[in-house]
Amino acid sequence: MNGLVQVNSLSKRYPAFCLENVSFSLREGAVTGLIGRNGAGKTTLLKSMLGFIQPDRGEVRFFGMDFEGNQQRIKQEIGYVAGSFGFYRGKRLSAITAVTAPFYDAWDDQVYRRCLKDFRLDERKTPAQLSEGMKVKYALTLALSHHARLLILDEPTSGLDPVSRDELLDVLAQLNREGTTILYSTHVTSDLDRCADDILYLRDGRLTAQGSLRGFVSxxxxxxxxxxxxxxxxxxxxxxxxxxxxxxxxxxxxxxxxxxxxxxxxxxxxxxxxxxxxxxxx
Amino acid sequence: MIRLLLRKELHLALHPTAPLFLALSAMLLIPSYPYLVAFFYTGLAIFFTCLNGRENQDVAYTLLLPVSKEDVVRARFFMVILLETAQLLTALPFVILRQTVLTEPNPAGMDANLALIGLALMQMGLFNLTFFRIYYRNVIRVGAAFLWAGGAVFLFITAAEASTHILPFVRDVLDTPDPRHLTAKLAVLAAGAGAYILMTVQAMRRAVKDFRRQDL
Known part of the structure; x- marks a missing residue:
């Protein structure tokens, strides 16, 4: 199995839920939608991939490297955007950025400034003062500013109004045209109709379908x-x-x-x- | 990376009361007071920082950075050690003041002297060992961690301060103005430093192990 990301036989058992033997790979340059109803295991899968959860079994490889043992190098090239940026709600964006930027070898201040301008983000504001849409845009700004090769999006449009959602999908489409690989977890399937190439369908902790979106739907x-x-x-x-x-x-x-x-x-x-x-x- | 993480701890994670609590070292000037309580406030600041971190998703933010889980724990410990060292350093001028200008003995408990610093080190080591043992098993349970650590420290303070009234050695040797019985007091200071290092290192080792296994 080749791909930018490879997940092999990933399993995690909880008393009331089990992520079972999940295997897939993400094509470089593709937008892959991770779908499933609430509780299907999408967040557990993403958390297992990113080391938040210790899987019982299985391995995760990013960019050809095992996550275990290479997570510092791997995370240099990953951007994670969740539905709501809830970090340090009382700190100014400028303070959060000043701390975040030095962690990334490829941090690009020009890109950061351009994103602030394009997204009309005011660095003097705190996350608590931002709308849900602006929070997502700030998280995206941080991800783009270190030239993430892989964007992992966890329900990014869940709190957005239709206009902000539309804008965000346009940004993602643009990023994808520029070659960024995107893993997009959502239960808002209409977002994926618009931008996804491939699909991963989780049901009760099992991957029940994977492949091209068009092939799946047709x-x-x-x-x-x-x-x-x-x-x-x-x-x-x-x-x-x-x-x-x-x-x-x-x-x-x-x-x-x-x-x-x-x-x-x-x-x-x-x-x-x-x-x-x-x-x-x- | 630890240097950057420590910077993150100080700029984003540290609760604003932490530096303010350092000023409470001035409590050593109170004529009659159980002075070990003054060193408990650092523990309170650590608790507030972890509580604040939970509300601001500090652990999730940090884990998304290109760092290892182990370094996340180590950086938190370095911040704690920095804070506790700062507490001791800010206490020193007040100890000197009590030994040179305001020389009245403390009827409530231990005098502000070198032995007190040794006991304070033991107390902070005990706090670290108890608090982080629970906290890094489950970072959501900050309250439970503080309850146990606070309880352990309370018992320690009670025992230490009460010993100045009960135990002849403590009353006649340790609870005296410096430089009387300097050798014994330096021994307590050294034992305190040793205990602090041992307990904090042990707490960090366990915390790294527990945090690695923890599902977040």
Whole structure:
């Protein structure tokens, strides 16, 4: 398995949850979406990758190096952006930056100044005085200023209004065009429809799908049925079947689409995830 | 990296009361007071710093920096040692003042003399050993760590100050103005320094091990 990041057989057992034998690799230059409902194990996976959690089993390699034993070198090239920058809420951004910058060999003050300007960030403010969107932008600024090759984003748009979210996705798209590899964990699947190349789908601590986003989504179709069509349909083909105001909707495998009555349409990531999670009729 | 982490500790993590508490060394000027209490405030500052760190996600921020988990712990200990050394250094002028100008003995407990500094070192070592043993097993449980460490220090202070009334050796030899019984007091000072080093080094070793295993 080759890639910028390689995760092999990663497992972590808790009394009520288990991350089980997760293996994947991230393609260099790609945006990979890590999806799954709340509690699926996304944060546990990211924390295990970054050494916050001690996995029971498995190995993580970044840039061809084992994380264990090389974490200082590896973290020089990683930028982490979470949904809310909650660090040192009472300290000025300038103070946080002054402490952070010397840790990075590749810190670029010009890039930092440019990001401050582009994102309209005021260094005299504290994180407590920033909106959620501005906090994410500050975290992104720190990540970009040390020329991170890999950006790990954990629910970065969770607290953002639609305009800020749109702006952030534009920034990510731009970064990706410039060659930055991005691992984007979210349950807001519409973000990934817009920017992801690949997908990792976690369900109950297991990686149930991985590969290209387009390939993953194109394997499924949305079906809308009337009451009468639903009664005629073969239940074993319908996945996550649910009733709505005007009838029924379900997910079917693309190869089964012709065998189900009703109107068939291309599925999107959100629809696939919702129906697979519901699992009705499986 | 330790130098940079220490800088981070002082600029971002250190609670603002920590330098202010150093001024409480002036409590050694109070005519009748259990002076070891003055050295307890450094422990309080350490507790506030860890509590403040929990609220500001200090550990998460630090772990995202290009540093090892082990260095995160070591830097915190170096900051603590720096703070405790500063507390002792700020206490010294007041000890000298009590020995030269305000020479009245302290009826509440130990006089402000070299033996007191030795006992203060033991007390701070005990705080480090107890507090960080619990804190680095689970950095969320700052309150529990302080409760145990505070309890241990309280017992130590009670025993040490009470001994000046109960134990003849302490009353007649250690609780006297300097330079009387200087050899015995220097021995207590040296024992205090040794105990401080041993307990703090042991606390750091255990903390590194515990923190490495901890899931954050």
């Amino acid at each position: 394997a499924w179709r949305d079906v809308s049925m009337t009451e009468e069509e639903h009664q005629r349909a073969d239940d074993s083909l319908l996945i996550g079947c649910r009733r709505h105001r005007d009838g029924w909707e379900a997910l079917v495998r693309a190869e089964d689409a012709q065998r189900v009555p009703g109107s068939v349409a291309e599925a999107d990531l959100e629809s696939v995830m919702i129906h697979l999670e519901r699992g009705c009729g499986e």
